[in-house]
Amino acid sequence: MSSEARRPPLQIELKIRRALGGKAGWNGVAVQLAFAAVLGWIGYEIISNASDNLEKQHIAAGFGFLKNNAGFDVNQTLISYTGSDTFLRVFVVGLLNTLVVSVVGIVFATVIGFIIALCRLSPNWLLSRIGEIYVEVIRNLPLLFQILFWYLAVLAALPNPRQSISLFGIAFISNRGLVIPSPVGEGGLVPFLAMLAFGIVAALTLRIYARRALFRRGQVIRIWPWVLGLLFGLPLVSMLLFGRPFTLEMPQLKGFNFSGGARVIPEFVALAVALSTYTAAFIAEIVRAGILSVHKGQMEAGSSLGLSRGTTLRLIVVPQAMRVIVPPLTNQYLNITKNSSLAVAIGYPDLVSVFAGTSLSQTGQAIEIIAMTMGVYLLISLITSAVMSVYGWRVSRSLGA
Amino acid sequence: MSDITSSSFVRQNLLNERPAPVKTTGFIGLMRTRLFNSPTNILLTIVGVLLLWFTIVPSVKFLVVDAVYTGADRTACLTANAGFEVGACWPYIQAKLPQLIYGFYPEAERWRVNLTFVLAVALLVPLLIPRLPAKGLNASLFFAALPVVAFFLLYGGGINGFGVSWTTGLLQLFDGSIIGAGQVLLGLSKTSALGPLLWVVGNLILLVGTAIHWLIFPLIWLRDQMQGSGQSVWTDFAVTTAVVSVIAFFLGGGLRTGWRAVASSLTTFAAIAIVIKLMKLDHGGLPIVPTNLWGGLLVTLVVAVTGIVASMPIGIALALGRRSTIPLIRIFSIAYIEFWRGVPLITVLFFGTYMLPLFLPGNFTVDGLVRALIGIALFTGAYQAENIRGGLAAIPRGQSEAAAALGLSWWKTTSLIVLPQALRHVIPNLVNSFISLFKDTSLVSIVALFDLLGSLRASFSDPKWATPSTLFTGFAFAGIIYFLFCFGMSRYSLFVERRLNAHRRN
Structure with a gap:
């Protein structure tokens, strides 16, 4: 019942x-x-x-000022820009400069951070102590202090261009910045790039296919010779068929400065070095904590299954460590982007420096300009956190399965 | 019984001694097991030694061996005069030390800064040692009393009223704003399409404003009477003491238990009276030192301590708001926290410097240092809120359920049961935020305030001390100061963490 x-x-x-x-x-x-x-x-x-205060200062509210001529120069531009361009273009120029220094900083910080983490985890006592000292010293000094140190003390103490320090005869570093060879496109450039793109896409497809075969049918397909052939062979073939894709224009010392090559301004060098070394200390700690968070038994279980040490690391330890590492690592990447705004202290033309600094003092449109600047950073961080919540959802789903 | 030694299976003579096992402890053992145990490790050790050789040796040579220790100006630190390759130029630091610590604070008044430092250390040290008693009193002195006393010590000036006058002033400001809003709506109602509606709402707001005006009229009258008398501060003080004590008496439980509350309120006011009398606040106080004369380590510490003190209440309020079930409060807290955490501090300082003055009434000017402080407090509050929220989440639900079962209200549950445990949980995280706040104070030098780094940068441009090693000497000095503060704080946070996890250690 x-x-x-x-x-x-x-x-x-x-x-x-x-x-x-x-x-x-x-x-x-x-x-x-x-x-x-x-x-x-x-x-x-x-x-x-x-509204009272703006009326008193005779400032018209609104975004109309973006169409006015900026009338000042910017010493590093990724897109063409002259003093007669609008404030809107200044905004884009500044934003691109912020992004480029952030990307360079992220790449170097990741590399240095992983090296320091490996040092700290190394069985060698001396190396692990050196890694520890690096982390402690760098983390306990303000970032602005380090930026100013690199810019005012180290870069200014370098010799002038005539006695510049040569790196393997192709790049020259002096107190005017870094001069590197610049690539100049030739006839074979378009087919070369097309082949390269095709190779990358084909290699990725191959990898997806191989993984699917492994998971569905348990069939192991060895793909690395094919990937090598696609990534290096195809562009090589295009070079043989269509000629060289580009030639390098070497910097030449003429008079008191270099001509030719691409010049990287010292502000960029100082900012990128300071940002990457500073954040590397934090990344090193994150990576170390992530690898230590994987239980020792996982490694032992892997070897008891007969996997080699490298395979155990690649298939068992690293994927589990990555789950712990990736969220705080993204946070550090976001920090680099936000910290690149300290460029204003040394005059690197990033978003805050040229837009919230120079443009603000020229137009007086404080509310609009600061709101736009904050909006850009806010947008970047909101997008990142949205991507991270998708990642967290996927990780928890795979753990649940 | 046969002699056992003559048996064939018994050994006749002693075995040779085996060599001692390889030592694995001490320096030798360390070298054997961790430094030179394999070819790769030997190579790595050599790399490490080379790294140290090329960093430590030049640093020591620069800072100690080749340094110049005495001199009057730059000539002492020139290679040509010293006779050797000159390293650090310490006389430069000696000459600039007052500027690096006090900025342009007048020399005759520097005892005030020193006294503030001494007071702060005297209150902070017992707060940090866990074994010492009276943490509650100590914390309230450090977080509530010290900032006020430090303000009157460092800035100077006096008071010409007390509780009653301040409350009246605030209420008048609030009332004026309400009446102003009503009048604006009435003005709009003549032109807008929604005229009648605006007229009604405007008149309603005006009515409320007028009612408040009549309600606070006795207070205004009292204030004017007191200002008219010769002893305005002390009359006001007496009235405030009486009012607060009576309120404390009734809130504390009336005739039954209210006497305790009255006693503590009277003691607090007596202490305030002593401070007012000692610093002569009723007679104008100490001479005013405008903040544009402040500088160096003084500004760094003022910004850091104000940020730490002001960010805690903001952080607690936001953390509770984010966990609240009331929709509007939760949404506001989330939006606030995510907004400030998403923007870099330097744009917040720009916001404080350029945008905040526009938001305030025209006749109201805000000091440059205060603008930066407001920005930093708002910014750090959002980060502290996330730290504290972590602590709140770690408290088991049974705690608040047990409190509810005992009949405690939400306020009592939060302030007596949940918050104390949550805050104790997150002390290490809070200290870590304080470290990053301390490092971030260097950013105020970008908005034209001279903190330690700003003063250092300003001192570089002095031609009297321009030598090749000036820059490196200055950076070494400031770096050591920053490192000592931050490293000390991080060690303290480790110490607290270990203490908190003592039960988990095996």
């Missing part, structure tokens, strides 16, 4: 109360009303004061 469970009563009033005021019920609604009144009052005060 079984009877249907009775449906619970509807309790509409309770549900409304819960939705509007949370656990506190109608009291919560009252608190919210008071809170909204206070917020509204603050907002009203801010808007009325701001």
